[in-house]
Amino acid sequence: AQSVSQHNHHVILSEAASLELGCNYSYGGTVNLFWYVQYPGQHLQLLLKYFSGDPLVKGIKGFEAEFIKSKFSFNLRKPSVQWSDTAEYFCAVNSGNTPLVFGKGTRLSVIA
Amino acid sequence: EAQVTQNPRYLITVTGKKLTVTCSQNMNHEYMSWYRQDPGLGLRQIYYSMNVEVTDKGDVPEGYKVSRKEKRNFPLILESPSPNQTSLYFCASSFRQGHHTQYFGPGTRLTVL
Numbered sequence: 001a002q003s004v005s006q007h008n009h010h011v012i013l014s015e016a017a018s019l020e021l022g023c024n025y026s027y028g029g030t031v032n033l034f035w036y037v038q039y040p041g042q043h044l045q046l047l048l049k050y051f052s053g054d055p056l057v058k059g060i061k062g063f064e065a066e067f068i069k070s071k072f073s074f075n076l077r078k079p080s081v082q083w084s085d086t087a088e089y090f091c092a093v094n095s096g097n098t099p100l101v102f103g104k105g106t107r108l109s110v111i112a
Numbered sequence: 113e114a115q116v117t118q119n120p121r122y123l124i125t126v127t128g129k130k131l132t133v134t135c136s137q138n139m140n141h142e143y144m145s146w147y148r149q150d151p152g153l154g155l156r157q158i159y160y161s162m163n164v165e166v167t168d169k170g171d172v173p174e175g176y177k178v179s180r181k182e183k184r185n186f187p188l189i190l191e192s193p194s195p196n197q198t199s200l201y202f203c204a205s206s207f208r209q210g211h212h213t214q215y216f217g218p219g220t221r222l223t224v225l
Contacts (some may be wrong), residue, residue: 009152027164032211043202044155045217051211095160097209099145099170104154 002027004091013081014110021076021097023065025090033074033101034092035065044090050074055079061085086110114139116217120205125193135203135219140224143206144186145170145214146178148199155202161186162209164212193224 007022009029025031035047038040065076074091091103116137125131127148137144145160147170157170161180175187175197186205190197206212 034213036216041197043218044214045216046203046213049211049213094209099160099209100214101157102147102155104152 002093002095002098002101004093004101005034006089006091006103006106008106009104010107010109012111013028015083015110015112016058016080019076019078019081019085019108021077021089021105021108023076025071025074025093026072027095029095030048031093031095032066035063035076036092036102037072038088038090038105040095045060047089056101059095079106081110083110095102107108113204114215114220116203116205116215117174118217118220119222121218122221124225127190127194131190131193131222133190133201133203133222135188135217137186137189137203137205137215139205139207140185141205141207141215142183142210143209143214144180145204146188147185147202147204147221148172148197149202150199156190158201168194172206175215192223195224198222198224 003026005024032051034049036044038044050057050067060066088105090105094100139170142163146158147155159178161167204214205216
């Protein structure tokens with residue numbers, strides 16, 4: 001069965017710091033990879049996704065992620081975080097028509 | 113506006129009292145799904161539906177039922193709720209499975225006393 005590991009449970013950064021959130025998955029075949037964000041009190045919304053093509057994917061709000069097949073990783077990055085990026089971030093994976101499997105999430109707190 | 117709606121948004125109930133949480137989407141999506149979100153556990157899938165009259169169990173189906181009689185609706189039924197079903201529930205839909213983006217509803221916070 002597929003699984004997703006997010007290494008950091010809670011990350012605290014100052015505004016303007018760079019961000020990298022780790023995500024590793026356990027599946028050897030073709031995968032679809034997603035990052036979703038949940039702002040406080042809100043529902044999940046898509047940040048970005050990868051399913052083919054350029055392994056460096058750019059999403060909304062300045063986020064990007066890189067699919068590294070050899071490392072089974074899909075880390076999320078942002079060069080300079082803002083207070084409004086405070087949220088919980090979920091990595092998710094599926095393959096073909098299998099259900100989406102989510103990681104446990106990483107809570108990001110950005111302080112002024 | 114394209115959206116997924118859930119009702120109710122908040123519900124406090126007692127053990128054993130049957131309840132239904134409704135979910136509706138207006139995007140003509142084939143795929144719909146229910147998740148529960150618990151602190152430290154992320155999102156876990158309860159049930160999903162690939163299309164009308166097609167439903168299947170997710171990772172944590174015990175204590176829940178679903179039905180998909182119409183494409184737009186996918187209600188979640190708790191026949192006899194228990195305190196361990198206290199959670200935040202999200203409905204989601206997408207055009208199909210695979211690489212298609214899932215759109216989430218606003219969530220239903222359920223407390224079972």
